[in-house]
Amino acid sequence: MEYLATVFTLEGLLSVIIGTVAGVVIGAMPGLTATMAVGLLVPFTYTMDPVMGLMLLGGIYAGAMYGGSIPAILLNTPGTPAAVATAIEGYPMSKQGRGMLALKISVVASFMGGTFSVLVLLLFAPFLAAQALHFGPAETFLLALMGLAGIVSIADEETSLLKSLLAGVLGMMIAIIGTDAMSGSLRYTMGSINLIDGIDFMPALIGLFSMIQMLEIAGQRHSTQIDASVLKQSQKSEAMPKGITKYMALGSGTGTVVGILPGEGATIAAFLSYNFAKRLSKAKQMFGKGAPEGIAAAEAGNNGCVGGSLVPTLTLGIPGNSVAAALMGAFIIHGMIPGPDLFAVHADKTYPFIYSLFIANIVFLVVGISVAPYLARIALIPPAIMVQ
Amino acid sequence: MTRATLDRLVLGGFIVLAVLLYISTASYTGIAQKTSAVYVRFLAVSFGGLSTVQLLFSLRKTTHDEPLDLFGRAARFFGLVAGLVLFAVSFESLGFFIPAAIFIPAIAWMLGYRNPLVIGLSTGAVLLGVYLIFIRLLSVNLPSPAFF
Structure with missing residues (x-):
């Protein structure tokens, strides 16, 4: 109870609220990732009370993971790499004037995935961390293979299996640019120092999604704007689709498990959840054309990673993903070395941090639900201004 | 086509x-x-x-497709491509802010938007937002002009 009391102080609640809202804004900006935000803000928390600093960073992590879905749904530009799967279904829904429903599903699914994973973190962290230790290179290789096999399930009648495989191999070809991991020599950098580390995921993502969007708008003879009346109508009342909870639960479980595995990020979690949802859905033909089930699974999946990734981070000192690695840095600079001590010696700081993640989920749920009607109107902005 | x-x-x-x-x-x-x-x-x-x-x-496959409306406004399309290339190339010598201040309103104008107030305000807002978030808050080093 005393740990909960630490969270429910004015200072504690303010830290979580400010962190979460900032996280949503950062996540909603294409190019700014949760890793970047947490990494850059870690030094600023050095002078803060450790618990408040950690709660602020935890809020940013949870908020940014949800925030990435907003531009993915409204602009077809994922705010974070983990929101790519959301864009596949969310943007077509926006174009149909159902952007508000897509935003609603996204925030509820994110809340469900995030809350479930934090509950798992709270209850089973030490046990699950021990299991994750058995996850060696062979298992990691198999998981990567499973992720690549997921390309197959993205294929539908319109985008044939061959085209999906071609896209997958093209992605692998883009990844060979940069320093060769085996020999250390440079490959296809054309003398540019900017390509030594290869093509970063985020610029490639913005190029593939936003640039195509810009060129499409610029090239069209007749602009395809959304009918304002349709949008207004859809804003009035559209209940959550029946049976959507099943897909949220599926994504929550998948995201949490993937998050627990060291090195596996929210992007893999979102895509795996999306693929599982597609396989499970009776309306497979709707996938790629605006299937709410796809958004529910993907968003629950990437937010499920939040709590999951903190399991090996806090108990073993092995970061679940890059954001968790940045968060681990915050623990270390405050003199808290990840491991069993975190739950015994530093329990007065660790447990309030975990409890604060529940509050962060509630904060972005409230923010998401209350601003969704206004955000959905972004679809009505003239294309010329949108392209800017 | x-x-x-x-x-x-x-x-x-x-x-x-x-x-x-x-x-x-x-x-x-x-x-x-x-x-x-x-x-x-x-x-x-x-x-x-x-x-x-x-x-x-x-x-x-011998299906007869409808022609694509990809280059319906070819001048706009290729103008935007050329603008993007120029924008990227000018980074090295002019930095980020000078090309952005020219590119953003020029593209809006090219795409048919004619309200100078909205163009000016949105350009200013984008540049101010980039400055405050990337430079002031996150201390990201954006390209600066070679002569600066």
Whole structure:
């Protein structure tokens, strides 16, 4: 109870609220990732009370993971790499004037995935961390293979299996640019120092999604704007689709498990959840054309990673993903070395941090639900201004 | 141009790219590089093979597609492409803010938007937002002019 009391102080609640809202804004900006935000803000928390600093960073992590879905749904530009799967279904829904429903599903699914994973973190962290230790290179290789096999399930009648495989191999070809991991020599950098580390995921993502969007708008003879009346109508009342909870639960479980595995990020979690949802859905033909089930699974999946990734981070000192690695840095600079001590010696700081993640989920749920009607109107902005 | 024609052109380009990628591995030297060359060749063969099969399927199909409205406004489309290239190239010498201050309103104008107040305000808002978030808050080093 005393740990909960630490969270429910004015200072504690303010830290979580400010962190979460900032996280949503950062996540909603294409190019700014949760890793970047947490990494850059870690030094600023050095002078803060450790618990408040950690709660602020935890809020940013949870908020940014949800925030990435907003531009993915409204602009077809994922705010974070983990929101790519959301864009596949969310943007077509926006174009149909159902952007508000897509935003609603996204925030509820994110809340469900995030809350479930934090509950798992709270209850089973030490046990699950021990299991994750058995996850060696062979298992990691198999998981990567499973992720690549997921390309197959993205294929539908319109985008044939061959085209999906071609896209997958093209992605692998883009990844060979940069320093060769085996020999250390440079490959296809054309003398540019900017390509030594290869093509970063985020610029490639913005190029593939936003640039195509810009060129499409610029090239069209007749602009395809959304009918304002349709949008207004859809804003009035559209209940959550029946049976959507099943897909949220599926994504929550998948995201949490993937998050627990060291090195596996929210992007893999979102895509795996999306693929599982597609396989499970009776309306497979709707996938790629605006299937709410796809958004529910993907968003629950990437937010499920939040709590999951903190399991090996806090108990073993092995970061679940890059954001968790940045968060681990915050623990270390405050003199808290990840491991069993975190739950015994530093329990007065660790447990309030975990409890604060529940509050962060509630904060972005409230923010998401209350601003969704206004955000959905972004679809009505003239294309010329949108392209800017 | 129809969708099928465009698909075939892209697939043809993919095959050329795969061949060039395969040939490029001949310049890989040393034992370690030879090993990674095998992986790159595998990718090249997979990419070229898949593209060829897809091209053959496409050529066998005889459906009559509607012409694509991809270049309905060719001047706008290619103007935007040229603008993007110029914008990227000018980074080195002019930094980020000067080309952005020219590019943003120019593109809005080119796309047919004529309200100077909205163009000015949105340009200012974008530049101010980039300055405050990236430079002031996150201390990200954006390219600065070579003469500065």
